[in-house]
Amino acid sequence: MRLLIRVLLVFFVISALLSIVRGLFTPSTAKRREARSTPALGGKLIKDPVCGTYVAESTALQSGENYFCSEDCRQKFIAG
Ligand SMILES: [Zn+2]
Structure with missing residues (x-):
């Protein structure tokens, strides 16, 4: 035991x-x-897949899961 x-x-x-x-x-x-x-400086930074610029999530233009620095980049991405 x-x-x-x-x-x-x-x-x-x-x-x-x-x-x-x-x-x-x-x-x-x-x-x-x-x-x-x-968060870095009060906002998450996301890379714009078109021009490669890092943009704040709060100010970026969104299209689905992607974020863009401008309407121009967003249109370019949609157009392919
Ligand atoms: Zn851009």
């Missing part, structure tokens, strides 16, 4: 250590996500 208790104890210690190791890695990934979602 004592051996069984020791085995169980070792198992719990290992699982506890694993959860601590996981806990050490989880905050770093959470920080990365936070850094990514942090």
Whole structure:
């Protein structure tokens, strides 16, 4: 019986250590996500697929999933 208790104890210690190791890695990934979602100068910048200019999401012209710096670029994109 004592051996069984020791085995169980070792198992719990290992699982506890694993959860601590996981806990050490989880905050770093959470920080990365936070850094990514942090808006740069109050607006997310999106690349205009036509001219390559980076435009703020709030001021860009949208067409589906794409954002454009001007109506001219949007028309060029639609025209292909
Ligand atoms: Zn453009």
